[in-house]
Amino acid sequence: MLITSYNPAQMGDVLVAITKPDVATQATEKKEKIVRIYDVSSNETLGYNFFEVSELLSDLTDQGQVFLTEKQVAILNEALSQAGFEAELTVDMTPKFVVGHVAELAEHPDSDHLHIAKVEVDNGETLQIVCGAPNIEAGQNVVVAKVGAMMPNGALIWPGKLRGVDSFGMLCAARELALPNAPKARGILILDPAEFKVGTAFDFAKGARLFA
Known part of the structure; x- marks a missing residue:
């Protein structure tokens, strides 16, 4: 990393x-x-x-x-x-903001608002991500900030636990992505699958036009 x-x-x-x-x-x-x-x-x-x-x-x-x-x-x-240090840095060119598909969704066993999502991303990988967005549903295409992503506000995404459940990424709201004119209401950004293909890097320029 x-x-x-x-x-x-x-x-x-x-x-x-x-x-x-x-x-x-x-x-x-x-x-x-x-x-x-x-x-x-x-x-x-x-x-x-x-x-x-x-x-x-x-x-x-x-x-x-x-x-x-x-x-x-x-x-x-x-x-x-x-x-005099070890030469230990490795190149990481993989996209950290990708289009994901919510393949499965389950209720969190220790929360009345959190959900456990299985999200298909790039390279045939499926990530478990805990999400509290009120508008999340199975079948949606969404923006996934993978482990190693730096959010526009400088926050870093690392593996973590929410109420005891492992989570490996974050499903993003438009405002969290700093998209212009993003709605302030809570909820993740839902993408049109015809425009945003699963497994591709999220196109911020295209995303910026969603609320123009």
Whole structure:
């Protein structure tokens, strides 16, 4: 897993690279212009901050979540090696917002409003996702934020549990996707299956036209 973000207006010339979720017992170590964040109990890397990253990646122009190429990740790994860290970053180009199909829907055993959905996504995969949207129904095409997605507000999607039930992603409302003129009422975005095919990356530009 590799989630990278770049926001020079707020953080300066720093690339944030996240490989695992935060834990309660974490610490940092700095070598040259790189800070490693790690789990104290296991010494597993949780992520890196690359300061003055434009010296390494002069072509880094996007803001918010950025998707690095193999070449860019190789440059970061070389910088890690030269600083004395392990070159452990791996490229992740898979789409994190995809069109899913709610194949099954069951009531949560410990909630009067949560549902347990089995959602078909890309690569023939089916995800279990707990959802509390009042308008969810079996048979719908929906937007799935998969594990590793960064929401427009900066929140990250990790595996979790809701009322004791495993959940591996999130079914998104239009406002959570920051689509223009999105309705404020609660409820996930339901997609027209003729326009949004199951297993494809969600097209934000097409989504932006839904409420125009």
